[in-house]
Amino acid sequence: MATQGVSLFAVELFGKGSPYTFDTVNAGNDWWSCLFPDKSADELPQEEIKKSIFFALDKIDADVIIGPSIVFYAGALGIAWAKKHGRKFVMFDDARPAQVKRNFVVQWVKNLITSQADAFWFPTKSYDSAYANFKRQGLHYFYGFACINNELFKRGQSLPPAGKTIICVARLVPIKNIDGLLAAWQIVERQDTGYRLLIVGDGPEVAKLKHQKEALKLGAVDFADAVDNNSLPAYFAQAEAFILPSFSETWGLVVNEAMAAGLPVLLSRTVNAAADLLKDGENGFGFDAFDTSNIAEAILKYIQLDDGAKTRMSVSSLAIIECMSYGKMAEQLTAALAIISAKPYKSPGLIAAAIINKWHGRYNTSGWDKL
Secondary structure, three states: OHHHOOOOOEEEEEOOOOOOOOOOOOOOOOOEEEEEOOOOHHHOOHHHHHHHHHHHHHHHOOOEEEEOOOOEHHHHHHHHHHHHHOOEEEEEOOOOHHHOOOOHHHHHHHHHHHOOOOEEEEOOHHHHHHHHHHHHOOOEEEEOOOOOOHHHHOOOOOOOOOOOEEEEEOOOOHHHOHHHHHHHHHHHHOOOOOOEEEEEOOOOOHHHHHHHHHHOOOOOEEEEOOOOOOOHHHHHOOOOEEEEOOOOEOOOHHHHHHHHOOOOEEEEOOEOOHHHHOOEOOOEEEEOOOOHHHHHHHHHHHHOOOHHHHHHHHHHHHHHHHHHOHHHHHHHHHHHHHHHHHOOOOOOOHHHHHHHHHOOOEOOOHHHHOO
């Protein structure tokens, strides 16, 4: 994008409090900064958060602000700064409205603020129908933000062949349904397939799940602690396929990572990424996360394939994920910025302006762990 005259700056708000605090970031990048590297949102007053975000954005003085849903501090204060300075605002989102329960008034307020944005950035076009009302209000839609560094996860030629292992990478919290996966794996073990299950992750359910493994007498299940992205490719390299049994995922970037590593994917149909990245029977199989026997059926269906079919699935995963690369992402973002920049400034009405000025957003991830 730099060759197109576009400069990008990233402002992260909090260094603590995220479910992904185990991951690491190179703070040496001059395009990236973290406002509160040693604090979480609940340790700070809202006015201090607003003051720091506005100061950072004043310094950057961007033409376009790109931020998350306005329910979060970054989205709410990003659009507030944009409206104050006559700039454009792009909102990205990978959640579908049906996945989030809100009362009528709260949803009306969210919709009113969101409608003041200039564009929506979604993972794929499959999100259009869920947000059709905003498109009718003139927001520009574009796609491809749910990407990862595909090259980082590609399997190195020097690595040994993958063993008979199916890997699951997830936070160990209720919504990930790891207990359901263990129950399904008991059915798999009874078939004496020779396959192992590797679960990589950490979280409040780790002790409970390890106890469940012992109670079910599972001899082919291993646990590994959570690792950062730079270490994750080595774990994928040990595996032959990937499984994610979540009850719900707004997207599930770990699916991208597994596919970039060339793994066939076994996905719950309530993982949003599955709607676009899983081609059933081509690069993996889908299943009902609420049905233990159906999870086991999908695993066994994969295991029982011959080596040629498994290889074709691996090749298919690599081909499909290339459609969601950093290169494709840059192309779509650059084109969208040109369209957005040519549009006139969208001035909010009196009610919208008052609410935008009053609403600072929040940072509550407590509901992320449960259905």
